Amino acid sequence: MAAAIETKDLTKTYRTKAAGNVNVVDNLSLHVEEGEIFGFLGPNGAGKTTTIKMLLGIISPTSGEGTVLGEELGDMNVHHKISYVPERPYYYEYMTGFEILKFYGSLFGITDTDRMNALLERVNLHRDKSKTISQYSKGMQQRIGLAQSLLNDPKLLFLDEPTGGLDPIAHREIRDLILGFRDEGRTVFISSHELSEVELICDRVAIINYGKIARQGKLTELLKGGRVEITVEGYSEQALKDMNIPDAKILPAGGDLLLDAPEESDINAVIDAVRGSGARIVSVVPRKKRLEDLFVETVSAPKAG
Amino acid sequence: MFRPIFAIANATVGEAIRRKVLLIILFIATLFLIIAPNLGMLSARSETVVLKSMMLGIIQIASAVIAIVLTVYMLPNEVERRTIYTILSKPVMRWQFLAGKYLGAVLALGLMMSLMAVVMSAMFLVIKQNPSEAIKLLQAVAMYFVQMSLLASVAMCISTFVAPLVNFFLSGGLFLVGTVLNPVFDTMQKSGSGASWGKGLAQLLSVILPNFATYNIQNPLINPQQQIQSEASYYINAFGYGVMYIAIMLITGMLIFEKKEV
Amino acid sequence: MAKASSKQALRTKFLAGLAVLGLGQAVLQTSVLQPFWSKNYSPAKAGKTGSLVDRSLSPDQMLFALAGFRELIAGILWVRADSFFDSGNYDAILPIIRLVTFLDPKQVDVFSTGIWHIAYNFTDEEQRSDRRYIPPAIALAKQGCEGNPETYEVFFETGWLWYHKIDDEYDQAVKYMEEAYKRPDIQPARKNLRSVVLQRAGRVEDGMENYYTLLEDAQKVFDKNPDVFQSRQNRDAIVGNLDTMIVRMVQRGFMAGKEGRPLNAYDVFPPFDTGFSVKVSVLQPRVVRFEGTWNVLPVGSRIRCVIKDADWDVFSKYPAQMNWEFSDDVNLEPPRDKTFMQEQLFVRNRRFDKTVDMSRDPTMYPFRSKRYLVEFYYNPRSAPPHIQDKFSWNGEGLADKNFTNTEIRPGTRVFYTYLELDKDQLLRKGEWQEKTPVTKTKNYVEVERTYIKGDQILQIPSLRSGG
Structure with missing residues (x-):
């Protein structure tokens, strides 16, 4: 299988006043297969979000290289084929669920309202599509985030803490949706520190600490040895x-x-x-x-x- | 290329016209416009002059505050609320994002200023029943709009590298400086006093800094005794200057924003 | 790699664009917008009237001005100034006047009131004006004129200042009255003053011509509205003025001369001697007594007397006055170290005796310089008509054995002389503590009585038509 994400020695250095140069991401070499759910684990501040931003091309690495869906990091073309749902996303609160989809769709030039309605139905928000985001619960906001992330039919989804701060029922809804993504052949890159969730749905994981990969591999292999x-x-x-x-x-x-x-x-x-x-x-x-x-x-x- | 810009601009307008702080400023300004005719009594000056001066003053101040408040928080808020990441992970270039945000700010500003202009004209017509003067006042407001768009572009550019509060004072300060540039320059030219390096500095500043005074054309409107030759071409030139300077601010902002770690 | 280089290329393009735009805006700004703005929109239009940066405007006042509402604030301040007028706190009004004229250079009445206030209201204990304030009043007047060219008002006030307060250099009064006259908003009654200042300037015929024109216009207005009291009154006033003037001109032989007829005895009455003499004594520090003779009519004759620094060119190069236009700055702080006292010596029974007490106003009369001129001056143009009947406009009939002068006021024969005093004398210091300083003209004769035998007495003829 081809690699959805491949990085080699990806490094991001920030200059801080207190500690001088800090490698927030330190020689990170990741390998994510196409079609798998990949868990990207690490404590807070380990460099997860920074890594995702580099993979998304929002920031550029200090050194190292990588490809996402075969394209070099930072290539705008890849943005047509990927999606990103940030941790506890904030959407324009005044917009309704439907308007959110219209807005994000318009960034791609997508105007197909049938598709938007279908997506809303898929994330079970079709009945609430005329409510504004400010009226949505956290779980609903997370689901509308997933709906917008599917607008461009992405091959690769980046989900940052997709179940953070949600109640157990919402957890389950999100989990099911993510598993559904895999069944559709999408690659899902989940960054999280909620291990129980990851354990339930991920095929492979990488554990990052202090900006470095500490473990990487199939979950079944990593968990051998009870x-x-x-x-x-x-x-x-x-x-x-x-x-x-x-x-x-x-x-x-x-x-x-x-x-x-x-x-x-x-x-x-x-x-x-x-x-x-x-x-x-x-x-x-x-x-x-x-x-x-x-x-x-x-x-x-x-x-x- | 422009599709995402318009989409972002549209969303920005929607958000801006719902921001409470802006609405409060707008509300206060409108209130003042409505009670302005009664405030004229405080003054020993002819009522029409005071009324015009005050109405334009209210609109200018309110618009300047709105322009600054609107733009200084625009980028930082997007980063803080992480919306910027959902947008930048779409096929949207950073410069498009910035352009969209700016366009949205200008449109929102236009909407708010239009509202104030309508209230002003209505009040003026009710009290003075003089449509041609009202139209002239609208000319001044139109020039203020270019001025405020310029101010917004300055604040936008600065917001790519400075925190909102600092930006608020920086942009506000630049606005004040840019407003006195012409008068200072004038005085220095005419008085003949002042060191030559002072004149050189004034000249240099007026070349480099955005010259907001260009759009303060209210004096002959408030005291309409003089005829101004080829005013239309001045308006066109002033508009052109605004567009150029706005482009400078935005391109600079884009270049900085492009390199910025968000 | 290709991506990075294309990004770099884009960046270069952007930077090039910036350079072009930067240049473009600079050119547009400096060559087109700035000059046009200065000309048409600046509050300091064509002058320093509204200039926001000036020594006399503090930063907070500047902020006020920038923050809009200029006219409103100016109006409120002006209302405030009114209460100072009532309480006589004149010093407090000065900065308000200045500020108001900065904030709202179009507020004409502040200029008119301000000019008058600065020039007239600062006086000593004996009600003599502090004339050191006149230059700033003139400067303010000029700014007011420049800033308000569309109305006659400030021009009129400025003309009035030259005509009435300075009462000299009438060409200046004419200049401003002509400007006022050109403005369509001038009140009809005020047009008469143009004739008056023209006469004072020696342009009698122009003055008369003006009355004729005014009469013609007034008659038209009256014909249109015969029932309006104002129009009748205005016409009648002009008729009266013109009438008086014609009678005077006839009496002075003007008409006869113009028509080539011989002048009668009255008209050619030979010059006589006004016999001016003066003794100046410093009775106490800053108290000066003037005694002397001036052989003119018992009524209405006043000689101008000035005590001023001998060494400041603003004073010394300007006989019997100062350079009223020596600065265009409206400097509301007059030169506190300079002294300029002007008084009229009133002549009664051909003698004058006046004591000027400057001791109660040491700030107005500081006497810091070493030497002082004590000047005596009489200009026939400022004389009342019955004396002008004899001296005429240009002083043709003015004669004094010792002190007539045709140089200090070109085109006019005036009376002028000066004595000198020094600081110690005026302040009664040093050797003058006990001894009363006295200085006098050579021809001064000590007398007990007011009538001097042998003086030629001016004969005023009875009214009769010449030729």
Whole structure:
């Protein structure tokens, strides 16, 4: 599959009074496949929005290069084929939902009102299309944002914190819409720090910290390596020492013992060993590795260099 | 090439005419225009003269404040509310964005000034029943419109690199300076006093800075005793000057805005 | 790469465009707009009247002016000035006058009132005007004329100032009255003054001609509206003026001379001697007594007396007056270190005796210079008609053995002489503390009585028609 986004050593340096030159984005090399939902993760201030602005061509990189849908960064042509919904977007409040679509459509020269109505229906705003944006809830504003982003039938969508500050129902509506985009063959680039959402819908993710890519890859691969928790009753200290389970953490849990072992270790052998020591196994619970764990693990690592 | 400009201009007008602070200024100005005839009593001067001077004064001040307030926040607000990103991620060049914003500002300004002009004419006609004088007053307002468009372009240009509050005072200051340029220049030329470097400086400034005084043509309207020869061609030249200077301001603004990190 | 270079090319194009536009606007601005604006729209139209930047306008006042409402604010200020007139706070009015004329150079009545106020209202304790204020009044008058060429008013006021207050250099009065006369809005009654100033300037026939023209016009107006009192009154006034003038001219042999008829005895009465003599004594510091003789009619004869700095050219080069137009700045602060006192010595029974007390007004009479001229001056053109009957317009009949002068007022024979005093004398300092300084003309004779035997007494003939 062709790459929707490809960057090599993308760097953005800002000069600040306090800290001198700061690389907000530091030698960033991204690879986003066409047709996938790509999660771009990182704590606040990691450089996510700056990266997106560079990809959109709104600002130019200090160094490095990249392509979006095969076009060089900053090429105006690509703007016909992409869309962007910023974090908590603000649209002209006095406009109605329909007028918003008309306005953004006019930037492309799109005047097809049937299409606009269809888009409104798709984001479930067709009944509210005559209300002004100031009357819209946050979720509705997010949905009208998605509707406007579909006006030009984009191949690639950039969504910045698409579910930020929304209630659970709105979350779900947005999620479904995004999944629908993938089904239509669009590439979706989501920048977010709401990991549960990303985990649910993304195919691949990149975690960025201090402007650098810390992890990048398929979600399934990144989340390999869960752990197993074994709760044990009536154990003896000596027996446990004898067991010598590699990588096991022993956590005192009340009078019980909690064994935390890597997924790939020989659980059966552990169980046998526990039993052999005369202790009783209360439960064996496999814990899948979660994105949150990965994220915290990555982000809490000290800044390199 | 112009489609996005017009679309942005249109949206800008829609937003501008709903901005509360502008509407309040407009409301106060209109109110003053309506009570202006009664204020004339405070003054020892002939009633018509005071009425005309005051009405034009009200419109000029209100328009200047509107022009500045309207434009200084235009770009910063777009950035703050992130609308600029949704627009710039569409096939819209930055210069088109700026041009659209400016066009919108000028159109909104035109609308507001038209409203004031209508109120002024109506009041003047009610009190003085003199249509030809009313039309002359409208001429002055038309010149003010060019003046304010120029002011808006200055504020727009400055807003590409300066914060709104600073811009407010900068543009306001430039407006004042640009308004006294001609009188200062005049005085220096005629009085013969003042150092030659002072004259040179005045000359230099009047060449470089936007000369807002060009559009202050109200004096002979307020005191209509003199006949002015070839006034129409002056109007055309003044308009041409405005267009040129506005172009300078906008192109400069575009060049700066193009490089700006938003 | 191609993209970057095309962007660069666009930038270059933009910059080139900027350069062209910058040049274009500069040319348009300096060569077309600025001059036209100055000519037609400037509040300082064709003068310094409304110039906003001037020594005497502070920044806040300037802001006011810039902020619009100029005429309104000017009007309000003028109302304020009125209360100062009532309370006699004349100094406070000066800056208001200046400010109002800046703000609203078209407010004509401020000019007329201001000119009069500056020139007339500053006086000493004995009601002598501070004539150091006349130059700024004239300067203000000039600005008012330049700024308001469409109305007669300021021209008229300026002419009046020359005619009545300065009462000398009548050509100036004529100049401004002619301008006023040209303006269509001049009131008919005020046109008469043109004749008066023409006569004073020695242009008798022009003055008479003016009356004839006015009469013709007034008659037309009267024929149209015979029932309007104003038109009758106006016509009758002109008839009266013309009548008086013709009678005077006939008496002075003017008509006879014009018609080539011989002049009778009255007309050729030989010159006589006015026998001027004066003694000036400084009684106390700044108190000066003038005693002397002047052999003219017992009534209506006044000799101008001036005490002024001898060394300031604005004064000294202008006998019996000063250069009233020495500056075009309306400088409301008169030269405080200069002294200029003008008084009329009233003649009764051929003698005058006047004590001028300047001691109560040391700011008006500072006496800072070393030397002072004490001038005596009589111009037949300012004389009342019955004396002019003898001296005539140009002083043909004016004779004084010692002091007639045909140079200081070209074309007119006037009476002029001066004495000198120094600062110590006037202030009674140094050697003059105890000794009374006295200076006098050589011909001064100390007498006890007012009548001097042997003086030739001017004979005023009875009224009879000449030729």
